[in-house]
Structure formats: C-alpha cells, structure tokens
Amino acid sequence: MLRKVLDGLYLGAGYLAGAFMVAIFALMMAISIGREINFNVRAGDDFVSWCMAAMAFLGLAHTFRHGEMIRVGLIIDLIEGRKRWYVEIFALLIGCGFIGFFAFYAVQMNWQSWQFNDMSQGVVIIPMWIPQLGYSLGLVILLIAFVDELIHVLMGGEPRYEKPKPKTAEEVVEQAIQSGV
Amino acid sequence: MLELVEISLVLLALLTFLLCGGVWIAVSLMAVGWVGMQFVGGNIPAGPVLATTIWGNSASWSLAALPLFIWMGEILFRTRLSEEMFRGLAPWLNWLPGRLMHVNVLACGLFGSVSGSSAATCATVAKIALPELKKRGYDDTVSLGSLAGAGTLGILIPPSITMVVYAVAANASIIQIFLAGFLPGFLVMALYSGYIIVWSLLNPDKQPPREPAMSFRMKLRESAQLVPVMLLIILVFVTLIAGWATATECAAWGVLGSLAIAWWHGSLSWESFWQSVMGSTRVTCMIMLILAGASYMSTSMAYTGIPMALASWVDSLQLSPYALIAALTVMYIVLGTALDGISMIVLTTAVVIPMIKQAGFDVVWFGIFVVLVVEMAEVSPPVGFNLFVLQTMSGKDSNTVARASLPFFFLLVVAVALITIFPSIVMSVPRYFYPA
Numbered sequence: 340m341l342r343k344v345l346d347g348l349y350l351g352a353g354y355l356a357g358a359f360m361v362a363i364f365a366l367m368m369a370i371s372i373g374r375e376i377n378f379n380v381r382a383g384d385d386f387v388s389w390c391m392a393a394m395a396f397l398g399l400a401h402t403f404r405h406g407e408m409i410r411v412g413l414i415i416d417l418i419e420g421r422k423r424w425y426v427e428i429f430a431l432l433i434g435c436g437f438i439g440f441f442a443f444y445a446v447q448m449n450w451q452s453w454q455f456n457d458m459s460q461g462v463v464i465i466p467m468w469i470p471q472l473g474y475s476l477g478l479v480i481l482l483i484a485f486v487d488e489l490i491h492v493l494m495g496g497e498p499r500y501e502k503p504k505p506k507t508a509e510e511v512v513e514q515a516i517q518s519g520v
Numbered sequence: 521m522l523e524l525v526e527i528s529l530v531l532l533a534l535l536t537f538l539l540c541g542g543v544w545i546a547v548s549l550m551a552v553g554w555v556g557m558q559f560v561g562g563n564i565p566a567g568p569v570l571a572t573t574i575w576g577n578s579a580s581w582s583l584a585a586l587p588l589f590i591w592m593g594e595i596l597f598r599t600r601l602s603e604e605m606f607r608g609l610a611p612w613l614n615w616l617p618g619r620l621m622h623v624n625v626l627a628c629g630l631f632g633s634v635s636g637s638s639a640a641t642c643a644t645v646a647k648i649a650l651p652e653l654k655k656r657g658y659d660d661t662v663s664l665g666s667l668a669g670a671g672t673l674g675i676l677i678p679p680s681i682t683m684v685v686y687a688v689a690a691n692a693s694i695i696q697i698f699l700a701g702f703l704p705g706f707l708v709m710a711l712y713s714g715y716i717i718v719w720s721l722l723n724p725d726k727q728p729p730r731e732p733a734m735s736f737r738m739k740l741r742e743s744a745q746l747v748p749v750m751l752l753i754i755l756v757f758v759t760l761i762a763g764w765a766t767a768t769e770c771a772a773w774g775v776l777g778s779l780a781i782a783w784w785h786g787s788l789s790w791e792s793f794w795q796s797v798m799g800s801t802r803v804t805c806m807i808m809l810i811l812a813g814a815s816y817m818s819t820s821m822a823y824t825g826i827p828m829a830l831a832s833w834v835d836s837l838q839l840s841p842y843a844l845i846a847a848l849t850v851m852y853i854v855l856g857t858a859l860d861g862i863s864m865i866v867l868t869t870a871v872v873i874p875m876i877k878q879a880g881f882d883v884v885w886f887g888i889f890v891v892l893v894v895e896m897a898e899v900s901p902p903v904g905f906n907l908f909v910l911q912t913m914s915g916k917d918s919n920t921v922a923r924a925s926l927p928f929f930f931l932l933v934v935a936v937a938l939i940t941i942f943p944s945i946v947m948s949v950p951r952y953f954y955p956a
Contacts, residue, residue, distance in 0.1 A: 353798065353801065353802075354798075356801050356805065357794070357797040357798050357801045360587045360588075360591065360797060360800065360801055360804070361797060363584050363587065363588065363772075364588060364591075364772055364775055367584070367588070367768055367769055367771075367772035368772050368773075368776065370769070371769045371772060371773065384581045387581055387584050387768070388579040388580055388581045388583075388584070389579055390584070391578065391579060391580060391581075391583050391584045391587075392575065392578045392579035392580075394587065394801065394804065394805075395578055395583075395804065395805055395808035395809075395812075396578070396805075396808075398801045398802065398804070398805035399805050399809060401801075401802065401805075402801075402802045402805040402806050402809075405802055407802045407803070407805075407806050408544050408546070408806055408809065409544070409545055409806060409810075409860065409863070410539075410542055410543060410544045410545055411539045411540065411542070411545070411858055411859065412542070413540075413858055413902065413903065414540045414542075415540075415541070415542035426541060426542050427542070429541055429542075429543075430541060430542045430543045430544070433538065433541075433543050433547060433551060434543065434544060434547050437547050437550045437551050437554070438547065440550075440554070440567065440570070441550060441570060441571070441574075443567070444567035444568055444570055444571035445571045445574075445575070447567075447568070447571065448568065448571040448572060448575065470579065471575065474575055474578070474579075505912070507912075511908055511909060511911075511912040511913075512639075512643040512647075512909055512912075512913070514908075515639035515640075515642075515643060515905045515906075515908055515909045516593070516594070516597065516637060516639050516640045516643065516799075516803075517799070517802065517803055517806075
C-alpha cells in the first residue's frame with residue numbers, strides 16, 4: 340500500500356514536471372507569435388522562468404528512481420558484494436544528508452515568502468510562495484525518495500536507482516542520449 | 521583560518537573522494553559547496569545561501585532553452601531522418617576519394633544543426649550509415665572512427681546542450697556562443713573529410729568500387745529526401761540569426777518543426793509524444809540538479825576567494841596564452857577520462873573562468889574551446905559515450921573502436937590549436953552580429 344503511494348508520488352510529480360515543460364513550449368510559442376500580431380503575453384517571461392524551476396525540481400524523484408541521476412561509476416563498478424553494499428549505504432547517507440539540508444532550507448525560504456508576503460517584481464504581481472512551491476515540494480519528494488532507497492538498501496534490497504547494464508544496441512543508445520551530451 | 525592553498529587542497533580531496541565513492545555528482549558539488557562555506561568567516565549562513573542562490577539561478581528564462589533543445593533531439597531521434605539523410609547525401613559524394621564515407625561527416629554535420637547532443641547525433645547517423653557502408657565493403661576502421669568523431673559535431677554545431685550549460689555556468693550569452701560554433705564546426709568537418717581523402721589516396725586498395733552512375737535528375741530526386749531536415753535547419757537558423765528570437769524562442773520553434781517532421785513521417789502518436797516529453801524531462805532534471813549543485817559550489821568558492829587567488833597566481837607565472845591553453849587542454853583530457861562533459865564544464869568554470877579572463881581570453885571563445893575538449897572526451901576511452909554507442913552498434917570490442925577513433929581525436933587537438941592561433945575562426949561570426 341505504502342509502496343504504491345510512494346511510487347505514485349514520484350511518477351505523479353514526474354508527469355507534472357513533464358506538463359510544465361509542455362507549458363514552457365506553449366508559452367514560448369504564444370510569446371513568439373504574439374509579438375508578430377501585437378498580442379502581448381503579460382509577464383510571459385516570468386511565467387516561463389517559474390515553469391522552468393517547477394519542472395526542474397518536481398521531476399527529480401522520478402529521475403532518481405529511473406536511474407538517470409548520474410555519478411562516476413568508474414571505480415565503484417569494480418567493487419562487488421558486501422563491500423559494494425557499504426559503498427551504496429555511504430552514498431545514500433551523504434545523499435539523504437545533503438538533499439535533506441537543501442530541502443529544509445528550500446521549505447524555509449518558501450515559508451518565509453508566505454509569512455512576509457513577498458510579491459513578484461514583474462508586470463503581473465503574485466505572491467512569490469506560489470511559484471516557489473514547485474521548488475520546495477520537488478525537493479521534499481526527492482528527499483522522500485532518497486530515504487525510501489536508504490531503508491530499502493539497508494533491508495537488503497537491490498538499489499533501484501541504478502540502471503541495469505544495457506544489453507541491446509537500443510538500450511545503449513537510449514542511455515547515451517540520456518547522458519545529455 | 522587555514523591558508524587558501526590548504527583549503528583548496530582539502531576541497532579538491534573531498535570532491536575526488538565523494539565522486540569516486542559513487543556519490544551523485546550534484547550531491548558531491550553541494551557537499552563541497554557546504555564545506556567551503558564553513559571556511560568562510562563572517563557568519564554567512566550556509567543553508568539560506570544555498571536555497572536562495574539555487575532558486576535565483578533555476579527560475580531562469582534563458583535556462584528554459586535547455587529542456588526544449590533536449591526535447592527537439594528526442595523527437596528527431598525517433599523519426600526516419602537519418603535514412604533520408606543517407607539517401608539524400610550519398611549520390612553527391614561518389615566522386616570524392618573516400619566516397620560514401622564522407623556521408624558520415626556531412627550527415628552528422630546536418631543532424632548536428634538540429635540536434636544538441638553528440639551521442640544522439642552519433643547514434644542517429646550510425647544507425648543507417650554503419651550497415652550501409654559495411655554492405656558496400658568500406659573499411660571498418662575509418663568508417664567507425666569518422667562516425668565517432670563526426671558524432672561530436674552535434675555539440676559543436678548549434679544548437680547544443682553543452683553550449684547552453686556552459687553559457688549558464690559561465691554567465692555568457694547563449695546566442696553568441698551558438699553563433700561562434702558555426703565556423704569551428706565547418707573547420708572540424710573539413711579536417712575530418714580531409715583526413716578521409718588523404719587516407720583513401722594512400723590506401724587505394726581498400727576502396728570499394730564506385731556506386732553505379734546516376735543521372736542528374738535522379739540525384740535531385742534522391743536529394744528531395746533532404747527537404748524536411750533542410751526546412752528545419754532553416755527554421756532554427758533564421759529564428760536564431762534574424763534576432764527576433766532569443767535562444768529559448770528558437771528552441772520552441774525547433775520543437776514545433778520537429779513535431780511537424782515526426783507527424784509528416786507518421787511517427788507521432790500520443791504515446792511517442794509523452795515518451796519524448798518524459799525522456800527529456802528526466803534529462804533536464806538530471807542536468808538541472810548538477811547545475812544547482814555547481815551554482816552553490818561556485819558561490820561558496822567566490823566567498824572563499826580561491827578562484828581569484830588562483831587566477832592571480834597563474835597570472836604571476838607569466839605563462840604565454842598558448843602555454844595556458846595547452847595546460848588546460850591536458851587538464852580537460854585527463855578529467856574527461858572520468859567525468860562526462862556536462863559535469864566537467866560545471867565543475868571547472870567557477871575556477872577556470874577568472875583565470876582565462878585575466879589571461880585575456882574571451883568567455884565566448886573559451887566556450888568553443890571547452891566544447892572541443894568535451895568532444896575529445898566523447899571519443900576517448902574509458903567513458904566516451906560515442907565509443908559505447910558505436911561499440912554496441914557495430915559489435916566490435918572497445919579497443920577496436922577506440923583505436924579507430926584515435927586519428928579523429930588528434931584532429932580535434934589540431935582544431936583546438938587552430939582556434940587558439942587564429943581566434944577569429946571563433947569570434948568573427950558573433951562579432952559580426954554583436955560588435956564588441
């Protein structure tokens with residue numbers, strides 16, 4: 340039950356991130372075409388920036404669980420068995436620690452924006468805590484995913500953030516493209 | 521208070537330890553940033569600085585170009601574009617020594633003009649060119665090497681994901697760096713094609729027979745296959761150069777054009793649409809977290825004063841600019857054996873940029889230099905992605921592919937030397953549109 344809820348949370352936030360990317364595309368097209376026909380998308384550039392931040396952080400947990408958060412595999416790939424388990428626990432502990440630290444201060448920043456009633460500076464004035472929600476929420480979900488993995492590996496499970504080694508040519512190409520370079 | 525040298529060494533050792541220990545790159549950068557902040561006096565709060573710096577850098581208009589360019593490549597990879605390019609280009613290259621091997625270079629150059637990823641370019645072109653060239657009896661070594669080398673044109677010829685990442689990390693203009701990539705792109709293509717010509721003249725016995733002759737009209741009919749990709753290139757470049765589009769807008773038009781091509785090919789369905797959306801979302805998120813970690817590390821570095829101290833130390837060495845670039849090239853080649861291109865860029869810009877500015881180099885010029893050294897990393901073992909791609913696509917072992925790519929690796933070194941001696945190869949186009 341809990342498993343289903345958590346997996347749904349990561350995937351749902353991932354879909355939301357995808358939707359924000361489509362929104363960036365739609366906004367950009369509207370701005371670009373709008374300029375030619377004298378239609379001004381009000382504060383379009385602000386909305387694009389906010390969509391960008393929301394997209395970048397809401398999709399993190401899904402990216403992590405999909406095995407696409409990169410790390411240097413050169414040395415740890417040489418380690419196997421029990422020793423590898425210690426390496427994974429070490430990496431996960433550091434990950435939980437710093438993502439937790441990051442998430443805590445992002446939530447704090449978001450909370451303060453709400454408390455002090457920070458407003459956006461642009462053409463359209465809205466409270467800043469609204470666009471910041473994607474940022475803090477995305478990091479909290481990523482933290483949950485990290486803690487989830489730490490517990491899973493501590494209990495002896497196989498890490499789910501590691502993609503299996505590619506076998507077919509299609510898989511290699513897929514992974515190479517996902518490297519972003 | 522420790523001396524700066526000791527702090528730098530501690531941070532460097534920590535970073536190496538974390539990266540080797542399998543900690544995610546983005547998290548390692550954050551950790552180093554946090555430890556760096558502990559050395560700074562004056563009670564600067566490490567946590568709030570982290571949250572506000574990263575928020576400020578992430579909610580960014582110019583960064584929005586990144587997901588859109590990635591998306592464009594994802595869509596195009598799933599189309600039949602590579603097949604069309606091979607058939608459209610092949611009839612025209614029969615007369616050159618090396619014949620259809622030049623298709624590798626040209627097709628990668630063309631695909632690079634619509635794609636921002638070197639692995640995607642390499643894979644897309646190799647998918648069709650590798651079996652076709654093998655069938656006709658071309659030499660495997662040069663064919664593999666030229667594909668690995670030319671694949672890297674994906675990040676040198678704009679649009680380029682690597683350039684966007686560099687521009688954001690170095691706080692430079694994306695458009696200017698894009699414009700700066702054109703001539704070096706042609707230069708690298710010329711070097712590759714030149715090598716293929718020379719090799720073919722030296723090894724006439726390894727040349728397969730000519731293709732059957734085609735009438736001019738038939739050639740034209742075959743080339744009609746190139747129309748979609750040409751239209752897309754024109755769309756992207758016109759929006760880029762005409763100046764009525766920012767890089768982000770240009771990316772949006774590129775996505776629209778790519779969707780149109782996919783629709784035209786009949787490969788656009790709701791399923792493939794969402795697949796491409798989620799694929800590019802994940803790549804973007806991965807890059808964005810690395811950028812976030814790097815921006816925190818840079819801020820922390822700036823507080824410690826290490827980059828400036830290092831810059832004036834390098835300045836005091838009185839190195840000639842050529843010696844500095846040679847040293848940096850070696851450093852990046854070494855880094856490239858362990859790190860991927862994007863991590864390499866974000867990791868080094870904070871420290872290297874003040875140094876090269878002091879030495880009198882332009883940030884735009886340095887962007888092209890960085891892209892070229894990242895290209896070298898792509899075609900050199902053990903973590904060059906293009907090598908992985910070709911290794912599995914051709915079924916050869918890693919040594920064969922790496923050795924086949926070696927000449928093309930050295931041609932990239934030649935390209936770096938050329939742009940260092942003649943900086944105007946890089947700077948003339950951006951200076952034409954944006955006079956200094």
